[in-house]
Every structure is written in C-alpha cells, then in structure tokens.
Amino acid sequence: MSKPQPTTDNNESALAAEQGGSSGRVQSLERAITLLQATADSSPDGETASNLAAQCGLNRATAWRLLSTLEQYGLVERSPVTNRYSIGFAVARMASAAGFDGLIRRAHGTLRRVSEQTGETANLAVVQQLGLTYVDEVTPPVVLSAKWLGRQVPLHATSTGKALLAWLPPEEAESLLTEPLTAYTDTTITDRARLRAELEETRERGYSVCVGEMEPNLYGVSAPVLGNRAHPFAVVSIWGPQDRVPESRFAALGVLARAAADEIAQAAQAV
Numbered sequence: 001m002s003k004p005q006p007t008t009d010n011n012e013s014a015l016a017a018e019q020g021g022s023s024g025r026v027q028s029l030e031r032a033i034t035l036l037q038a039t040a041d042s043s044p045d046g047e048t049a050s051n052l053a054a055q056c057g058l059n060r061a062t063a064w065r066l067l068s069t070l071e072q073y074g075l076v077e078r079s080p081v082t083n084r085y086s087i088g089f090a091v092a093r094m095a096s097a098a099g100f101d102g103l104i105r106r107a108h109g110t111l112r113r114v115s116e117q118t119g120e121t122a123n124l125a126v127v128q129q130l131g132l133t134y135v136d137e138v139t140p141p142v143v144l145s146a147k148w149l150g151r152q153v154p155l156h157a158t159s160t161g162k163a164l165l166a167w168l169p170p171e172e173a174e175s176l177l178t179e180p181l182t183a184y185t186d187t188t189i190t191d192r193a194r195l196r197a198e199l200e201e202t203r204e205r206g207y208s209v210c211v212g213e214m215e216p217n218l219y220g221v222s223a224p225v226l227g228n229r230a231h232p233f234a235v236v237s238i239w240g241p242q243d244r245v246p247e248s249r250f251a252a253l254g255v256l257a258r259a260a261a262d263e264i265a266q267a268a269q270a271v
Contacts, residue, residue, distance in 0.1 A: 028066070031056065031058060031062065034056045035058070035063060035067060035070065036075060036087075036091075037227075038056055038228065039087055040087050040091075040228075041228045041231050042086070044172060045086075046084030046085050046086035047085060048082075048083055048085070049063050049067055049083070050063075052067070070088075071088070073090060074089055075087075075091055077089075100126050100135045103124075103126065103135075103234065104135055107136060107234075107236075107264045107268075108138070110236075110260050111124060111136060111260070112138045114236075114256055114257075114260050115138040115140055116140075119140050119240075120238050120239060120244065120253075121139045121237075121238070122137070122138045122237065122238050122260070123137050123160070123236070123238075124136040124137070124236060124237075125160050125234060125235045125237065126233065127232055130152075130176070131153075131155055132152065132153070132161060132164055133150065134150065134160075135149070135150075136149070153214060154182060154184070154214065155176055156177065156181050156188070157182070157184050157185075157188050157189075157210075158210050158214050158222075158237075159209055159210035159220045159222035159239070160208075160222045160235045160237045162198065162199060162208035162209075162222070163208040163222035163235045163237075164176075164224065164232055165195075165199055166200075166202035166203045167226065168231075168232065173199070177192075181195065184213065184214050184215070185212050185215065185216045187211050187212050188213045188214070205254065206254065206258050207221050207257050208222045209221050209247075209250050209254070210222075212242060217241050217242050218239055218240070218242070219239060219241070219246065219247070220237055220253075221250055222236060222237040222238075223235070223236050223254070223260070224261060225261045225265045226261070226265055227265065227269075234268075236261045237257070238253045238256065
C-alpha cells in the first residue's frame, strides 16, 4: 500500500498565491517597493497615505498596512503633524552601504560608446544629499583630459550641476544654492534670476550647457538620468576643450547626452 503524499504547507501555498505564476515575483513586495519609490519621489514635503495609494493604484487599507510596516523598519517616516510620509533614515543607511557599483556597471558601456562616437570625455555623476559626485568616466585614448572621478563641483558653474537643478522641483533646487554664486570665470552665472532663466531654457531644450563657467577652456553638455516621476538620480555629461567642443556642437552632443541618459535610466530599472 503506497504511503500518502505530504500535503503542501499552508505557508508555501500562500506564497505561491502571492507569486505571479512561475515568475517568482511577490505581489505584496512589489506593492511595498512601489510605495517606497513614490514616497522617495515626494521629497522633500512627503505625501499622505491616501495620495500615495492613488499614485500606486492601491486601495487605502492596503497602502496603510504596507506603510505601517515600512515605518516599523525605519524605511519611511510619518510626520505626526501633517501625517505625510517621507523616506526614513534606514534607506539612507542602506544606500550609503551599497555604493554605486551596480549603476556604474550598467552605465559604463553607454559612456564608452558615447565617448567613441564623439571623441570626447563622457562622465556619469550621481545625485547625493548635497549635490553631485562623479563616479565614472570614459576618455578617448588619444586625448589628455582632467580627471573628475570622486569630485564634487559647484552646481551653478557646470552643465552637470545645471542639469540636476533644472529637473529638481524649484524648492529643492533652491535648497542646494544657499551659498552665494561664486564666479570661477568670466562666464560663470552669478545672478540668481539669470540662473533661473537658464534652468528654464535647459528644461525646454532637454539638456544643459557650460561655456567655460568652471574652467575657462572646458565646454560641455549634460542630460539628467530620470527615475520615477521624472526625478533626477544621475547626470550624463559630454565635454572637452573649447576648440573641440565649441558651441556649434552643443545641439548634436545634447541629443547624444539625452539618449544616453534615457538608456541608462532604462538599464537602472531593469531587473
């Protein structure tokens, strides 16, 4: 007489129900991640549970339970005054531990191709709490150029910084410009009204430009790498000396920078 086969454990059945067929994707986890991303995009003011639920296509009860769990683990924080949720300190701690290796790995091929196409240097800078840091760079083999890896530069005096500022909400951009706008060269923009006008033009054209504003002989263009709700998390730059990157090349290089930024954004979101 054959022995009865063991029945499936209830926990395994529940997990299988959560998973979309054989894909191995857990629906409740996907919903929590979507909420976490929407909360991050609501910075700096945060967002209410009901609005986050609507943005993520969830009913309020489900969103509230997920947010309460995320809050318990420090991934989100709720203001007792406004009841708005914002990203918690645990996310910042994990991000600082993770570094940028994954993004660099996914973006490096794009930077290499752009450098080969243009004959100029291609950079990737990532957005951090107080600005931008250059994390990857590809230079043409026959060209001697400045090294920017690990550097932070004034946001108002580079195409990289202006690309970030132009795609941030105005209040976030202003929070990064609390100090006087220092003049580094004769072309550095030091007037705030003029800078705001420049940022508006930047958004309209889809890329930013720099005409020797940080160093007199360095010209370039940059485009933001956009995440959820068109929030920038990195910037792609193409630059070189003025005699090789004159303003007449800006339009063509801007198109390439924009395409590279879109490609990196898609790669960063790929599973």
